[in-house]
Amino acid sequence: MQPDLIEHFRAIVGAQHALSSNDDITHYTHENRGLFVGQTPLVLKPATTAEVSAIMRLAHETQTPIVPQGGHTGHVGGAVTDESGSQIVLSLERLNTVRELDLESSVMICEAGCILESIQQIADNNDLLFPLALGSQGSCQIGGNISTNAGGTGVLAYGNTRQLVMGLEVVLPSGEIWNGLRSLKKDNTGYDLKDLFIGAEGTLGVVTAAVLKLFPKPKGKAVAFCGMDRVGDAVKLLKRATEHAGQSLTAFEFMARTPVQLTVENIEGVRNPLNEFHNWHTLIEVSSNRSERDATETLEAILGEALEAGLIADATVSSSIAQQKDFWRLRETMPLAQKEAGGSMKHDISIPIHRIADFLIEANEIVLHEIPDARLYTFGHLGDGNIHYNVTQPKDADEKAFLAQQPEINDKIHRLVVSYNGSVAAEHGVGQLKRDLLTKTKDPVELDLMKSIKQSLDPNNIMNPRKVIDLR
Numbered sequence: 001m002q003p004d005l006i007e008h009f010r011a012i013v014g015a016q017h018a019l020s021s022n023d024d025i026t027h028y029t030h031e032n033r034g035l036f037v038g039q040t041p042l043v044l045k046p047a048t049t050a051e052v053s054a055i056m057r058l059a060h061e062t063q064t065p066i067v068p069q070g071g072h073t074g075h076v077g078g079a080v081t082d083e084s085g086s087q088i089v090l091s092l093e094r095l096n097t098v099r100e101l102d103l104e105s106s107v108m109i110c111e112a113g114c115i116l117e118s119i120q121q122i123a124d125n126n127d128l129l130f131p132l133a134l135g136s137q138g139s140c141q142i143g144g145n146i147s148t149n150a151g152g153t154g155v156l157a158y159g160n161t162r163q164l165v166m167g168l169e170v171v172l173p174s175g176e177i178w179n180g181l182r183s184l185k186k187d188n189t190g191y192d193l194k195d196l197f198i199g200a201e202g203t204l205g206v207v208t209a210a211v212l213k214l215f216p217k218p219k220g221k222a223v224a225f226c227g228m229d230r231v232g233d234a235v236k237l238l239k240r241a242t243e244h245a246g247q248s249l250t251a252f253e254f255m256a257r258t259p260v261q262l263t264v265e266n267i268e269g270v271r272n273p274l275n276e277f278h279n280w281h282t283l284i285e286v287s288s289n290r291s292e293r294d295a296t297e298t299l300e301a302i303l304g305e306a307l308e309a310g311l312i313a314d315a316t317v318s319s320s321i322a323q324q325k326d327f328w329r330l331r332e333t334m335p336l337a338q339k340e341a342g343g344s345m346k347h348d349i350s351i352p353i354h355r356i357a358d359f360l361i362e363a364n365e366i367v368l369h370e371i372p373d374a375r376l377y378t379f380g381h382l383g384d385g386n387i388h389y390n391v392t393q394p395k396d397a398d399e400k401a402f403l404a405q406q407p408e409i410n411d412k413i414h415r416l417v418v419s420y421n422g423s424v425a426a427e428h429g430v431g432q433l434k435r436d437l438l439t440k441t442k443d444p445v446e447l448d449l450m451k452s453i454k455q456s457l458d459p460n461n462i463m464n465p466r467k468v469i470d471l472r
């Protein structure tokens with residue numbers, strides 16, 4: 001990139017907020033799991049929407065590719081530049097003001113760089129709830145959550161990020177600012193443009209601010225941990241729990257024996273809440289707007305019926321908030337414990353809920369036929385049909401040799417997912433990791449529509465190019 005062009009970009013944010021030395025930019029060019037490493041001449045850290053707009057206008061005039069970056073916690077390489085050294089990183093970390101908190105209407109207007117946990121905290125301090133909850137909440141940003149349509153553990157009751165956003169402010173690839181910061185529940189005035197930018201992974205524009213929906217903070221919660229023999233019983237239990245608790249059912253997570261066992265073995269302070277390990281486990285959370293007692297009674301009624309119907313072999317209900325946290329810690333540290341167990345082949349997929357049991361039987365047969373000692377590290381958000389179908393290397397196996405089989409296994413699992421009418425990218429998005437997979441698995445008509453939208457909004461292909469879809 002020409003030095004004078006770099007200077008023009010630098011001048012927009014001021015020298016202090018334009019990084020270019022290797023030491024300063026390494027954090028921005030290395031993906032958090034080390035899967036992708038990019039190059040860049042410059043990391044720009046604007047503090048206002050006007051600065052973002054000026055950057056995009058100059059990028060538009062000079063056809064300079066821009067890669068927006070939030071908290072850099074994504075799993076698919078979406079926020080990492082390519083290796084050409086011609087793409088600029090646009091970090092939203094300084095655009096982090098809460099512009100408005102409207103307690104009457106329960107909405108908050110935040111800038112894109114606000115950290116998710118701080119948004120949760122502000123809501124909590126005002127006796128409200130912002131229900132988006134992810135393992136990365138201490139560092140991911142709301143702009144990144146919106147751009148990936150993040151899921152997490154609150155989806156069952158409150159929906160994905162898409163359902164939590166009422167309006168957006170976006171800087172377009174041309175530099176124009178679209179002010180769609182509306183907080184209307186009803187607005188049927190044509191195409192819902194905000195939905196284009198939610199989940200677009202920075203390929204259509206830069207999200208600079210959003211109107212977020214807040215909810216009443218539950219007065220009480222109860223959490224149960226259950227053991228069962230068959231995954232089909234977990235699916236039946238989910239149906240009963242939904243019928244019984246309705247909107248009060250705020251989480252329904254499931255996990256196979258292996259992840260529970262390895263997490264208890266590998267993570268300090270994590271214990272099995274039950275006396276033994278079972279083939280399958282579920283973590284069920286019920287919330288109440290009345291009291292903790294109400295939540296506990298609802299949950300106990302669900303479990304009582306399930307025990308009678310023979311759906312669960314054992315169960316325990318939290319008796320304190322500390323115990324609730326312990327149950328959740330077991331679930332939340334599963335990815336960490338998996339790292340300790342060696343190499344893994346990961347599939348972030350979703351399957352229609354009523355077909356999950358059949359899918360898992362078929363998928364497990366495929367994997368164990370190829371790698372008989374593979375450890376099936378299956379867990380996920382059963383209530384959302386979202387399975388982290390992960391296959392961990394056999395104990396003491398050679399990691400490289402195990403991972404060499406990944407393309408073949410991935411291909412088979414993804415074909416199976418498509419045959420079940422599922423999705424090969426449930427919550428972590430596409431980025432660069434799954435871009436070519438999308439070409440193989442998505443309806444060609446849908447792909448053509450996506451390309452047309454991209455070309456129309458970003459004719460110079462400067463907005464996070466070659467992520468999600470490749471126009472070349």
Ligand SMILES: Cc1cc2nc3c(=O)[nH]c(=O)nc-3n(C[C@H](O)[C@H](O)[C@H](O)COP(=O)(O)OP(=O)(O)OC[C@H]3O[C@@H](n4cnc5c(N)ncnc54)[C@H](O)[C@@H]3O)c2cc1C
Pocket residue numbers: 032067068069070071072073074075077078079092112133134135136139140141142143144145146147148149150151152153201202203205206207208335427428431464467
């Ligand atoms: C421990 C851990 C647990 C996780 N758990 C979950 C989970 O349960 N559910 C889930 O969905 N994800 C999960 N993730 C993945 C990740 O945290 C989410 O995808 C998160 O929403 C990314 O936010 P971020 O700010 O880090 O975005 P980044 O990683 O920086 O960027 C993600 C994408 O969004 C684009 N982008 C970022 N900000 C903007 C912006 N302002 N405007 C336009 N484009 C932008 C980037 O270009 C990139 O394509 C987890 C990650 C970790 C490390």
